[in-house]
Amino acid sequence: MSSIVNGFTQVQKEEYKKYFDQFDQGQKNYLTNDEMNNLLEYLGLSTYRELFNNFDMITYNNYLSILQKKIERQKLEEEIIKAFEFFDKDKKGYFEIDFFKSLMLSLKEKLTIEEVNEMIKEADPCSLGYIKYKEFVKFVLNTK
Numbered sequence: 001m002s003s004i005v006n007g008f009t010q011v012q013k014e015e016y017k018k019y020f021d022q023f024d025q026g027q028k029n030y031l032t033n034d035e036m037n038n039l040l041e042y043l044g045l046s047t048y049r050e051l052f053n054n055f056d057m058i059t060y061n062n063y064l065s066i067l068q069k070k071i072e073r074q075k076l077e078e079e080i081i082k083a084f085e086f087f088d089k090d091k092k093g094y095f096e097i098d099f100f101k102s103l104m105l106s107l108k109e110k111l112t113i114e115e116v117n118e119m120i121k122e123a124d125p126c127s128l129g130y131i132k133y134k135e136f137v138k139f140v141l142n143t144k
Contacts, residue, residue: 007071007072008064008068016060016064016067017060019039020060020063022039023035023038023039023042029059029060030057030059030060031057031063032056032057033052033053033056033058036049036052036055036058036063037049037052040052045067048067048070051070073141077137080137080141081133081134081137085133087099093132093133094133095133096129096130097120097130097131100123100130100131100133101116101117101120104116104119119140122139123135123136123139
C-alpha cells in the first residue's frame with residue numbers, strides 16, 4: 001500500500017520526479033520557465049502554466065507544492081458545484097436570483113444580506129436575473 005505524502009502517493013511523487021528530471025536539462029535540480037512549460041505540455045497540464053510564471057527557476061518541491069494546491073482547488077470546486085447541482089432540480093445550470101439569495105442566506109456559515117447582495121452584484125453584473133453557478137464557483141475560487 002502506498003502512503004500519501006503532501007497529497008500525493010509515493011508512486012505519484014516518483015512519477016512526477018521522473019518527469020521533472022527528464023526536463024531538467026543539465027541536471028541542475030531546478031527547471032527554467034521554458035523547461036517547466038515543456039513539462040506541463042508533456043503531462044497535458046498546459047493550463048497550469050500561469051501558476052509557474054512568477055518563477056525564474058522551479059525546484060521539484062515548488063513544483064509539487066503548486067500542483068497540490070491546484071488539485072485541492074479543483075477538488076473544492078467540484079464539491080461546491082455538486083452541492084449546487086443538488087439544489088438544481090431541473091438541471092438548468094443556473095439559479096434565479098431570489099432562490100440563490102435564499103440559498104446563500106441559509107448556509108451554516110452565516111452571511112449578511114449585504115454580503116449576499118455583493119456576491120449577486122459580482123455574479124450577475126448585467127442584472128440578467130440569474131446566476132450560472134459553475135461560473136460563479138470558478139469566479140469565487142479564483143478571487144481568493
